[in-house]
Amino acid sequence: MSLTRRTLALAGVAGLGLAGCTPRPAANGQTVLSAVDVHPADYPTVTAVKWMGEELGRLTNGRIGIRQFPAGQLGTEDDSIGLTRFQAVDICRVAVAALNNAFPETRLLALPYVYRDVAHVRAVVDGKIGTELLNVFEGRGLIGLAYYDAAPRSFYNVRHPVTEPGQMRGLKMRSPQSDIFLDSIRAMGANPTPLTFGAVFSSLQTHLIDGAENNWPSYQSSRQFEVARYWSETQHSFSPDALLMSKAAFDRMTPADQEMIRDVARRSVQVMRAEWDKREARARETVIAAGVQVSEVDKAAFAATVRPVLDKYLAEPRLRALHERIAAVA
Template sequence: MTTRRKFLLGLGAAGLSAGAASTSWGGGDARVLTATDVHVKDYPTVAAVDWIGRQLEDATGGRLRLRMYHSGQLGRESEAIDMARFGAIDITRVYSGALNNAFPLTQVLSLPYVFDSVAHLRRVLDGAVGAQVLRGFAARELVGLAMYDCGARCFYNVRQPIRTPADMRGLKFRVPSSDIFMRMIRLLGGNPTPLAYGEVFSALQTHLIDGAENNLRSFHSSRQFEAARHWSQSEHSYAPDVLLMSKRSHDALAPRDRGLLLEIARASVAVMRRLWDESEAVARRSLFEAGVRMNDCDLPAFRKAVAPLLDDYHRVPALEALYRDVRSLA
């Protein structure tokens, strides 16, 4: 397996700096763009980026290709963001919650109970709000290529069903490094514990944490359900994933190649959504067959508990304007 250390050593051996626009393989004009994802090989976001690579190769006769490092081979999402900013990698798929603190416009997409459904989220991502958020990444040396929706995020834990916020009292929940998610857990009565995605399974096994929150597909593919046997349908967030590119790598491409890559990346959204819907249904059946206990939640009680968090963000004019646009598409 290629590790982050081996990858960066390889860049050094090739005489490439952290600002290299891309990795050259095999000489000539051929260029291989590197892409990363913490998810496993058959995860919909990984498969969608692989699809981008095939389309690029076909459209350019092999001149542009893409190599995917999946399963966190090159490190955590936070590390991938920095590697992309400085041009050590070209493309990365990142959960928007991990971007909240550095890219404020993503916050409106991560706030609890902003979206009513997957259909509502997709309308927002495909419209003016999605385009505005993608443009915002340019402020920190990144190019927003596309956004992938990833279902409703819900709570799961090793101890008990969670039907109301009272059931979360005193339990330790993993959260991404986002102020929004940390405060949300506190308002619901839990204790937030920021951890990298790849550390969650062992943390559940060792009871470093009692639970976490994520979408059903990730809960299944990470096999965290083997440790956490209670899934509670809280649907507290529909925060999407973002496909980002190093601005250095982007700017080093010929103009026609930039346009081609962006066009293919946007087309990959439909591919990812089809794969997501199919695999989520399979994952749900598999979890049921594995004996995971699933329960509904008192959603009005959850919305009431997190209302103070929403109230604070309503006071930020730029976010309030985006929030109104989001709700207008409900």
């Protein structure tokens, strides 16, 4: 994961814009952490980080707070990762798919049909495995604070209902910029097209792509349902989101403040999930009321198409052992 020219430019802009909000204490002793997210201000992940800032303020009598930049104000998720690694911002929320190539261990969170349901993935990220998968980021300038819900993910398209893999053939489907998602979509018979999340709506409108895959809240909040009217309940991925902090910013804080931030981040997960469950139900109701056609699918057939993808990634002994541990989680 290297800095692009775009990220360098954004880092310069962010550095100017956040000059008064670095994690170094200001003259009045206050520390204001900057946090970025591509989702809108009322999205569950943004709401959870807002709660974190309020809780940190309460615990420190206003000494530590968080200033948020939602709705992609500082670029794409890839930009967010670079800005956080190189200290232009302090905290970012990104999809795990954006981290898979740089942090191979996170691939077990994104591989298709690894998790049975939402309860299973929550049990994994809340337990010992989740802690281990938060610790993989430190070697590359990041601190893993928490995993947030972002699943299940399913396909939707502008062309026709899809109930079995054969109906995916020929469709140009947007993919996150992750080898796992590219391989999985290709295995299901579609043509994967890597695009940033913010480019999906216009690409659906102009038929640069025929469809995409995501969760109900993102499908609704991005208004993609207005052009892609066919939803297929594949639930192929339970990939979560990661809440990350700049290691340089974290290291400048006292051990007591570091532990407090970790604790508040862990507790924010329940805040996020409460909002997520409500938002997911509301988003589904909204898009169905708007006329979106929802189709049940042959999940076993979809799972069979991506078995070679699983075998490819699980050929690595470390990932296979981790997969076996995940499968064993109750």
